[in-house]
Every structure is written in structure tokens, then in C-alpha cells.
Amino acid sequence: MRVPDLSFLKQEAEGGCGVVGLACNVPLEGKYLLQSLVQMRNRGNGKGGGIAALGLVPEQLGVSEKILREDYILQVAYLDRAARKQVEDEHIRPFFRIDHESRVEAVDDYRSIPSLAVEPPEVYRYFVRVKPEVLADFARKNNLQSLKDDELEDEFVYQNSYRLNLQCYSSLGEKKAFVVSHGKNLIVLKLVGYGDDVVKYYRLEDFKAHVWIGHHRYPTKGRVWHPGGAHPFVGLHEALVHNGDFANYHSIMEYLAQRNIHPLFLTDTEVSVLLFDLLSRVYKYPLEYLIEALAPTTERDFEMLPDEKKKIYRLIQTSHIHGSPDGPWFFIVARNDVENNAWQLLGITDTSMLRPQVFALQEGPVKIGIIASERQAINAVLGRLQQDGRIPSRFADSYWNARGGSYTDGGAFLFTVKGGEDGKELECDDKFGRVISLPEQDWLPGRRTAVALNVSVAIQLPKKGPHSQDPLGFYAYVRPALRDAGFQYAGEILEELKRLAWKGQESRRFAIQSLSLLFDRIYDTGYKKRSSLLHLYHEALNEIFSSVPLSNYDLYTRLDWKNRSRLVHPGLVRERMD
Template identity: 50%
Template structure:
């Protein structure tokens, strides 16, 4: 009997205690999802801005955020505790059950290194919330040695890695809390929001940006942030327990779309003693992630293939060894592959490989919007969103906070679902190196996504010192603007800048763009010429020399 079978058997008793739960198949999905991961920790106000930008994608009935990769001092714990302990976040819908939960499910089993109630604002109505969000208790815990020894012995886990057994104990304990205080009651009293290491999830009946305000996260820092706007599909739609993100163990997952095969996936999970308690398809996705990653220990590529199978022509384009492997994965798991329109963003503490990750996976037919972006320089950031407006809002917010960021990414792209080219998924992995935190972006197959190296950035806040060698730029532009045909003049201005940019340093480039902008103030003809010329520079693709294209676009944007 292998360890997977032993774990499945060990859950039989707790699964038998789950009451019959009615399945809901009526709601439809259409959410706003966004996430980003940085080489430096950044504040919660930077997830507030894209969430607020996607406010119209919400309805005030469900919003949530996730965060991964914290500063230990900000949480009042040591680096070792943050690295090793589970951060157990319990939402108290009825605060009177707090002591009971601690006495029954926490203190007997866990060594508690720190516990605290998360700070909140005084009045939820002051930020427009109709329903008071739950109080949240945070516990930094490890399973007591004697408790874990008994758990291992009782379930014959002696051949299992001890930390894996501890993970399973935590999972089963959280399942018991959710069963007793949430799933089995008409009046919900409490539930586990998240229980992973170096991560947290918070969710409310409201908008995602309200989470940041209510729990005072404006200045709280994390390497990765995640947000979901709107409400859950296939579940209790006006309750914080059903909102995204959902937790596997060390992952937080948000989802735009809904599963056409919700009940089939539900049965697949139950056969393996995974019982969804919140009745949402997003919860099912998180449980599939836990099953395939933590129990089956699939590499990420295999997991993505199980979620979004490669098919038809794309399958035929794969190398023979990949076809053989993927056929085996599909044979075993195609019945559980989410069907219908969906797009997942996953923030993950990959403890086995000592790295943080942000992962985007799209369905094979690409039926939900998705966009990826990467910016590299002194600091690095990877972004995954359901729409570009959220990326723009994030980068603008970060630029205000830290000038090392820019408001425009170096690269934007989309995934092609279930394809042989990129696999319909991209992964941003953040790892600590001797040179500091390093962010690498790869596709499903491990191919690295790169941006041009060794390019300069224009410092838009720096005063330009104009010298004699700037004079030819002004004279050339004066001559071009003097032409009668403003359309032809604009084309010539575009050609001049395109041909000259290789010889411009960042200051000369800024001077040139500002000179074009100054001409726009002279008269309407010059204004038309300037607008057309600047538009061509922004829209056309050409070699920008030693200057980053994103930096040129930044200069053009503020011109």
C-alpha cells in the first residue's frame, strides 16, 4: 500500500461526518482576477488599486485577497518561525466559538508560537460594507511531536516524510473545523480561511479592495498579492466562506469562469476522499491542485496537463515522449479536467523547492480573458490579470511607491490554451540567490521568457541639462513642423526619431519628445502634427536602441 492510498484511507472517518450537501448548478461566472509577484516586498495598497480598477467586475457580494512571502519582523516572529510554521487563519463569523475552537482543535494538537487577532477598522460601514467581515485569528503553529507520532502510527505513515505527514494532519484538522463550524450548520459560525506557510487569505462579503481597507493592509508588505472580484460560482454566493481565493495547503487560487462538469469533478474528488464543503467550483480547483501536487507529487508541468489537456493538432505537434506522457495523464485524469470557460491565478509557496510562485493557467479553448506581463530592471515584477487595466493600475501604483518600477511593462502577452507552444500557462518563480531575490518567468515546458537586457531607462523626474549638442535636434524638429502638410510632417518626425534614437541617450530622447510636445502648444496645425507623430512613435514597433521600449512609452505617455 503506497502513501497516497494510506492518506485516502486515513480520511475515511472524517469524510463520513460530512452532512449531505445540496449541489447548486445555477450561477454563472464573470469575475475580475489579478495577481503579481515582486523581487521586493510591496504594500497592500498595490493590490487595492487594481482591485478598485476592476470594481465594475464585482457586485459587492464577494471579494478576497491572498498574499505570499512576508517580512518576519512585520508579523512579530523570527525568520525561522515564518519559514517553518503554518499560518492558520480562522474566520470567526460568531466570535463566541473562538475559545471552543482553540480548546478543541488547536491547543491540544499544536505548539503555538504566536497568536493574534487581525487588526480592523472600527466601523465596516465607513467603507461602504453592508455586512460586517469576520474577525480573523492568526496562529503560527507546528504539530506537537507526540500528536504527530500518534497520527503517523495510527495511519501507518511510517514510510512517509515526517513533514508530509504533518501537512496531512493540518489538512485533516482544518477539514474537521470546517465540517463542524461551517458545513454542518444552518448558521455558519467559523471556517479556516488558509493554513499554509508564509501565506494568508482574507475574504469578505464586499469588494476585494474593501479587504485591504478593513484589515488595514495598506502598508502591510508581501512579495506576491492576489485578488478576486465578484462572487463564487456554484456555491453559496453571498457568504465569505464561498468567496475566492481558496486555499489548497500552501497555495491560494482565484478563478474566473465556471465548470460545466462541476458534479463530475465533485465525484472524482469524493472517490479520493476529498469532500468539497463550500460547494464552489473554485474550491474544487484548489482541491485538485492539492491532490495532484501534494499527494500525487506531480511536477508542475504534469499538473497543468491534468488541468488543461493538450488536444488535437497541438497534441500531434508534441515530441513523441511528451505524447506518451500526456496520454497517460489524460487517461487517468481527463474526467476531472475542468470543462468550460475558466482561468486560474495561483499564488504559491513552493516549500519543496524553496521558492514563491505566481502561476496563470487558461482553459484549452481560452474562453476567459487573460494577460501576462513582465518588467525587469533594478527590481522585477511579474503580473497576471484577467484584463490589462488591472496591470496598468498595479504598475502605476507601484511607480508612485518606488521609482524603480515603471508604469509600463517591458513585455505583455497571452497564453494559448492547451498548446504545444506554451502549454497555456506561465509561471513566475521567485527564488533567493546570493545576488538577492531573482524572478524568472517560464512557460509550462520550462522555456524562459526574457526581456531585452542592457537597455537604459529614462528618469522622468530628472532635470535635463541642455548642452550645445542638443541644438541639432531642435533645429531638425523646427524645420519639420514648418512644413505645410501636417500628416506628411508627422510621418517625417516619426522617421527622424526612429532613425536617430540609436544615437540618443535617455536625456536626449526625453528632450526630443518634449520638443515635439512644445510645438503642439503653438497652434492647431502643430498640435495635429505632434499628436500624429507621437502616436506613431507609441504604436509602431521599431528598434529603440539603448533605451527600453517601455521607457520610451512612459516618456510618450506623459508628453
């Protein structure tokens, strides 16, 4: 009996947005972000998607390194293309020195991307600095002479974008144009669609950046089906994507209004990044205190803090608790730390950890940190990088979760790309500034798949006794040897298991279950990186699965996307799908 086609039935949406961020010591192309967004497409619904890129390559933008470092990248999305001259004449050219301007490249016909039901906006990019006379007049009229020059210029850019959005977009007005981003060395692009549609539509597959973030789905407040309502949202030098929903959205709106900050897009994600910008740029909180203001430490975790931290945290909570987001949320932030010439990727979880979050790190000549809503998105990035020969393994050296509002890690981790002796370096820290370091271990030799293993001598698996067809016994037998032996020994084990898989269905079951134990269990790998062993196990399992026939009458049957129509009900009650 064949399973009927039920594709016409409405499916319940995945419970949460898809968010991902990656930071690397070398610039990575957008195709790697695309891979993770495609993997998480089930978390989207085609009504909002966006990306941000930080730490860009000047040659790709047609500017010098000096201009890229010093200029603000003002990006304006024109919903009404005829409005561009008016917007430029009223909001850009009178106030800014424009060092370079261009239209952001896009595909010729948006309908060539099937999931785009709404034409994305035309985006123009301006590399700008505020004219000196304009800045002096702004300081005098607003009594801001005490600010440093860069602080004053930041504030002018911020307020000018607010005025442009208020006149040309705000949620209750006519929508002609809006500022997508205006920070230094940072761009944002978004549309009504999926996050991967952004990469395809704006031709970002080969566009390079040190830090990327991406988002599927729409904001949980405000006008959701409009490009201005999609994530990421920007403060000034930071862009934020968000999975969750605030229970105290209006409380935070009031908190911001008391400080003369008035959101225009009416989304909880917008107020999140405005709050982040307020604490960072205006109040100049160190990152630890900023995170504490957003996700306060409570109960036992608070009591476990050192006395000095308790004193400071209590003052922060007293001042900001009514502006702290309440409810399920997880933030990923791409931030240009202009003052310290560093690019940052930050993940923060709510105190109760009510939204999924995974962090990962792979070290090597190409060192990469990734944050995502789920592990499959992380592995999609690493798998593509390994396939292209950029990294040694398709798995991270370490995966972990943040514990919200905790005294141990603070519920947040930060990847920072900064200058080093031989180019850029990537460092990972927790909320308290403690460096996350991994043990020094060896990678799998060779840049691509399995090392050229010498398998002339297969291991002698015990022929009798409890080990013969007992995967747990086999695992207990080889585990100590995997700690002490080299990669060649691991390769010989895998070759023997693959050979056994051809001997019959029971032997195949034994091989699959044994490899699954090696893949899933945590054990001491000695001087070998666990990520490299996982890579070998994954390849061996793939080879065995690929050798399984398409027959529906064997103990195991192969089912892939191409042959999905062959799925049938089990013939016997005891049969199941492993």
C-alpha cells in the same frame, strides 16, 4: 444639450471576475495590490472579494524568521465571536503547539468603508506545529507511517481544517467559523465586498509580501454572498483565484469524491484548488504534468509535441481528463514550494483561452512579474511603484498572453521568487520550464519622471512636403533615428511636439496623433527599453491633454472626472470624441 443623469439605471455587470497577481524580488506593500483592485472595481459587484499574501516579513507578524519558515499559519475567521473558545478548545489547542497567536488587525467600524454592507469576520492567526504525540497517533490510526514527517504533518493540518469547517461552517450547516488559510508563510483574507475592501478593512496597505493575489466578485457555484464563498480558496500551501465557470463542475466533484475529497463550500473555485492540491501534494506531479492534467494539450498542438511528451501527456489525459475543468476559466495561484524554499505565482488559462489574461515583466533592481485579467490592472501597479520611485517606468518591459494548451508555451507562465547571491531573485518560466528572458537594454536615466533632458536644440521637423502635417510621415521619419539615438533625442522630439501643440488646434491634432503612433506601434528601440520610451510618451500626452481647455467649442475639449457633467452632444455630425 446636456447628457441626462442615467446613474439610476441598472447597469449590466462586467463579464467576468477581476483577478490579479504580482511577484517581486523584494517585498511589496499591500497598497500596490490595492491600486490594481481599485482599477478593476468595475469587475466586482460587492458580493465577494479577497486577497492572499505569500513570502511575508516576520517582524510585521511578531515572530522570528525560523517560526515563519517552519510553522503553519492557521487563520480562522469567526462569524460568531462567542464561538472562538469552543473552536480553540476542540480543534486547535489539543493538537497544536502554538508559538504565537494574535487577532488580525482591522478597522474599528466596518461601516467606515461605504461598500461593506456585511460586517467581515473577526480573524485570529495562530502559528502552529502539530504536537509529536498527536502526529504519532494520527500516523498509527491511519496507517500512514510510511510518510515523511513533513508530509504527515501536512496531511494532519489539512484534515483538521476539514473537520473544523465541517463542524463549524459547511454549506448546509450552522456557520460559526471557518479556516481561511493554513499554509506556511501564506495568509488569505476575504469578505463580502470588493477585493480592495479587504486591503482597507484589514489594514494591509503597509503589510509586505513577495507575492500577492487578489479577486473581485463571487464564485459561480455555491453560496455566493458569504465570506466563506469569496476567493481565494486554499489547498494547503497554495491559494487560488479564478475567473470563469466550469461546465463539468459535478464531474470534477465526482472525481474528487472517488479520492475521498469532499468540498464543503460547493464552489467551482474550491474544487479547482482541491484538484491542484491533490495533483501537487498527494500525487506529487511536477508542475508541467500538473498543468497538463488541468489544461490538456489537444489537436494540432498535441501533434506538434516531441514523441516522448506525447507518450506522457497521453497517459496523463487518460487518467485525468474527466477531472479536467471544462469551459471558460483562468487561474492565478500563489504557491509556497516549501520543499524548494521558493514562492511562486502561476497563471494558467483554459485550452480555448475563453477568459482574458495578460502577463507582464519588468526587470531591474526591483524585478516584478504581474498577471491580471486586463492590462490596466498591471499598469496601475507599475504606475504606483514608479510614482513612489521604486521602479524606472510605469510600463512593463514586456506584455504577453498565454496560448492555452499550446506546444509553444503550454498556456501557463510561472514567476518564482527564490534565494540568490544578493537576496531574492525573480525568474519567469513557461509550462515547459523554459526561462523567459528579455534583451539587455537601458532604462530611462533617473528614478522619477523624465530624465533631465538637454533640449537646447529642438529637432527640425520638415516644414514642407508630406511630413508637415502628416503623423504617419512624421512617424516614418523619426522611427529609424529612435532606434539609433539616445534618450536625449527622444526627449527633444517630445519637447518639439509639446511646443507644436500650443500653436493651434490643427498642430495639437498633429502632436497627439504623432505621439499616439509612437506609443502604439511596435518598432526597434535599439539599446533603449521600450517601457522607458512609453513612459516618456505617456507623460508628453498627459501634458498636452492637461493643456486642452474645458471649452465645448474647440476641436478638442478636456473632460475629466471632476468636470464630467460638461459632456455634451456634438454640435455637428462630423464632430466626434477622439
